[in-house]
Amino acid sequence: xxxxxxxxxxxxxxxxxxxxxxxxxxxxxxxxxxxxxxxxxxxxxxxxxxxxxxxxxxxxxxxxxxxxxxxxxxxxxxxxxxxxxxxxxxxxxxxxxxxxxxxxxxxxxxxxxxxxxxxxxxxxxxxxxxxxxxxxxxxxxxxxxxxxxxxxxxxxxxxxxxxxxxxxxxxxxxxxxxxxxxxxxxxxxxxxxxxxxxxxxxxxxxxxxxxxxxxxxxxxxxxxxxxxxxxxxxxxxxxxxxxxxxxxxxxxxxxxxxxxxxxxxxxxxxxxxxxxxxxxxxxxxxxxxxxx
Amino acid sequence: xxxxxxxxxxxxxxxxxxxxxxxxxxxxxxxxxxxxxxxxxxxxxxxxxxxxxxxxxxxxxxxxxxxxxxxxxxxxxxxxxxxxxxxxxxxxxxxxxxxxxxxxxxxxxxxxxxxxxxxxxxxxxxxxxxxxxxxxxxxxxxxxxxxxxxxxxxxxxxxxxxxxxxxxxxxxxxxxxxxxxxxxxxxxxxxxxxxxxxxxxxxxxxxxxxxxxxxxxxxxxxxxxxxxxxxxxxxxxxxxxxxxxxxxxxxxxxxxxxxxxxxxxxxxxxxxxxxxxxxxxxxxxxxxxxxxxxxxxxxxxxxxxxxxxxxxxxxxxxxxxxxxxxxxxxxxxxxxxxxxxxxxxxxxxxxxxxxxxxxxx
Numbered sequence: 001x002x003x004x005x006x007x008x009x010x011x012x013x014x015x016x017x018x019x020x021x022x023x024x025x026x027x028x029x030x031x032x033x034x035x036x037x038x039x040x041x042x043x044x045x046x047x048x049x050x051x052x053x054x055x056x057x058x059x060x061x062x063x064x065x066x067x068x069x070x071x072x073x074x075x076x077x078x079x080x081x082x083x084x085x086x087x088x089x090x091x092x093x094x095x096x097x098x099x100x101x102x103x104x105x106x107x108x109x110x111x112x113x114x115x116x117x118x119x120x121x122x123x124x125x126x127x128x129x130x131x132x133x134x135x136x137x138x139x140x141x142x143x144x145x146x147x148x149x150x151x152x153x154x155x156x157x158x159x160x161x162x163x164x165x166x167x168x169x170x171x172x173x174x175x176x177x178x179x180x181x182x183x184x185x186x187x188x189x190x191x192x193x194x195x196x197x198x199x200x201x202x203x204x205x206x207x208x209x210x211x212x213x214x215x216x217x218x219x220x221x222x223x224x225x226x227x228x229x230x231x232x233x234x235x236x237x238x239x240x241x242x243x244x245x246x247x248x249x250x251x252x253x254x255x256x257x258x259x260x261x262x263x264x265x266x267x268x269x270x271x272x273x274x275x276x277x278x279x280x281x282x283x284x285x286x287x288x289x290x291x292x
Numbered sequence: 293x294x295x296x297x298x299x300x301x302x303x304x305x306x307x308x309x310x311x312x313x314x315x316x317x318x319x320x321x322x323x324x325x326x327x328x329x330x331x332x333x334x335x336x337x338x339x340x341x342x343x344x345x346x347x348x349x350x351x352x353x354x355x356x357x358x359x360x361x362x363x364x365x366x367x368x369x370x371x372x373x374x375x376x377x378x379x380x381x382x383x384x385x386x387x388x389x390x391x392x393x394x395x396x397x398x399x400x401x402x403x404x405x406x407x408x409x410x411x412x413x414x415x416x417x418x419x420x421x422x423x424x425x426x427x428x429x430x431x432x433x434x435x436x437x438x439x440x441x442x443x444x445x446x447x448x449x450x451x452x453x454x455x456x457x458x459x460x461x462x463x464x465x466x467x468x469x470x471x472x473x474x475x476x477x478x479x480x481x482x483x484x485x486x487x488x489x490x491x492x493x494x495x496x497x498x499x500x501x502x503x504x505x506x507x508x509x510x511x512x513x514x515x516x517x518x519x520x521x522x523x524x525x526x527x528x529x530x531x532x533x534x535x536x537x538x539x540x541x542x543x544x545x546x547x548x549x550x551x552x553x554x555x556x557x558x559x560x561x562x563x564x565x566x567x568x569x570x571x572x573x574x575x576x577x578x579x580x581x582x583x584x585x586x587x588x589x590x591x592x593x594x595x596x597x598x599x600x601x602x603x604x605x606x607x608x609x610x611x612x613x614x615x616x617x618x619x620x621x622x623x624x625x626x627x628x629x630x631x632x633x634x635x636x637x638x639x640x641x642x643x644x645x646x647x648x649x650x651x652x653x
Contacts, residue, residue, distance in 0.1 A: 185376060185378065187374045187375075187376050187378040188378050188380060188381075190345055190365070190374070190378065191372070191374055191378035191380070191439075192380075192391070193344075193345075193364075193365045193366045194343060194345075194365055194366070194370075194371055195366075195371065195391050195392035195439065195440075195443065196366045196392045196394070196395060196443070197366055197392075197394070198364075198366055205391075205394075206380060209382045210381070210382055
């Protein structure tokens with residue numbers, strides 16, 4: 001009887017297991033998301049919301065230069081952060097995976113997570129202290145006589161956002177790359193050497209291709225959250241370092257135009273989704289389409 | 293045959309661990325050579341030293357007259373088939389086989405033809421476009437072989453290549469490896485812990501224990517004339533009996549526990565005639581149980597069957613004889629009309645002094 005309705009004990013047990021997180025996800029993710037989608041097709045009529053369906057918000061978001069410019073800048077900053085983070089994370093992950101004895105690896109991974117011990121906000125403020133006009137970096141460099149005037153291109157602009165975010169997301173990039181490197185059978189590297197490749201060509205012909213799934217995971221993990229970050233651009237970005245999330249926040253909380261904010265949020269989300277899917281597809285291709 | 297590889301006084305230390313303890317060894321051009329020994333005996337370390345993955349702590353290694361000191365693995369005229377096969381999972385079969393041809397100056401079409409020929413040689417013609425991780429264990433091994441042989445190395449190194457295969461496949465691959473080796477004429481060095489595999493395939497075998505070579509000989513000599521009890525126990529089955537000896541010129545007089553007195557030529561002590569107390573080794577197939585109506589030209593002792601293991605074509609008996617502690621292992625072919633004895637049955641055991649091997653205790 002139970003078989004006929006497909007409700008076996010395993011099914012019931014798994015439903016019981018996932019029901020609470022599932023409910024939680026519905027309430028806190030799906031419902032607000034649905035609300036945002038709805039809002040984006042409404043309009044703000046001074047203090048009230050006009051609930052007639054319209055594409056006016058999207059028209060405004062995609063035609064007004066300020067919005068498209070902010071979206072493009074956000075994509076550019078996120079892309080730069082992603083590249084910087086992954087390029088810096090790879091050697092660290094490589095070192096931990098290939099050059100440390102096994103019993104030291106967990107200690108190093110533990111050390112890598114140390115930045116998480118302090119709050120994100122405090123870390124951003126610390127970067128302000130380091131990068132500021134009279135900050136640690138400028139006073140040291142002036143003191144050493146390497147520069148005459150304090151550097152100004154490192155705070156209150158897009159560079160500052162990149163530096164701060166790259167630091168904040170480094171552990172997220174290191175861990176997936178480390179896992180991918182750990183999974184590489186070391187005899188493959190010996191086989192490559194045996195077949196005539198030097199250490200460096202072995203890296204490009206064997207190690208890097210096999211680490212690609214980890215690199216792609218790192219790219220996604222860094223790219224997706226940074227594009228929606230608004231704390232860092234707000235605190236260290238200055239006027240030229242603001243990103244789309246700052247505009248969304250402004251629309252919702254300052255300009256009282258939730259529908260336009262919702263439309264901007266959805267556009268940003270679509271951008272992220274398209275790019276993420278592109279990477280997933282690339283990863284599949286890389287692994288020969290069978291995902292093995 | 294000319295010498296191809298010469299090792300002299302090779303030592304290898306891992307910290308305090310002395311993995312290779314003075315290896316002196318010459319491997320000839322075109323032979324099928326095996327390094328045989330229990331795990332941890334240093335055979336793989338020795339192979340990896342030849343390949344260039346390990347540096348010897350001291351001693352010298354020459355391949356084809358060239359000193360290999362400070363010659364890195366990718367510059368040595370050796371190629372290896374790894375125990376795990378080490379097939380690149382991100383490449384196709386053809387890309388795997390052609391991996392080492394990158395620096396080859398030939399045109400692309402010629403390389404593709406070489407890959408096709410290499411695949412054909414190992415019986416994988418037409419598999420070039422398959423994904424490497426869609427292959428079975430036996431097919432992976434063939435890819436690994438083709439990938440190494442396409443580079444025409446002077447030496448092919450095989451690190452326990454058959455240990456991951458099932459019994460049928462292993463026996464098939466043994467024959468195929470021997471055929472391949474005859475065809476290409478390249479020196480093969482095989483590392484294995486399987487004495488049967490080594491006996492079947494090799495021209496010569498070096499038996500290793502604890503970082504040293506215990507004996508280096510052709511399979512037949514190794515089996516019939518082991519120089520030490522260790523080698524005798526590792527290669528095949530062997531009964532060991534205590535004996536007292538009295539050398540007399542070119543002959544040795546023995547008193548073997550359980551069997552009795554006899555006299556053998558000193559050549560039956562391949563490790564040198566021991567002084568005083570000795571061990572005598574005798575293979576299970578050189579002993580025979582005499583069934584009804586059978587007689588033997590040699591000597592006979594009476595015993596009692598202690599254990600019977602029936603194998604279909606063979607029956608393995610343990611027979612207790614007075615004067616010797618452990619039961620004798622005897623293997624008998626199940627010929628027509630021969631019954632399988634039961635435990636507790638009396639058994640007359642025939643033996644021949646020509647089958648005895650004299651070993652140090």
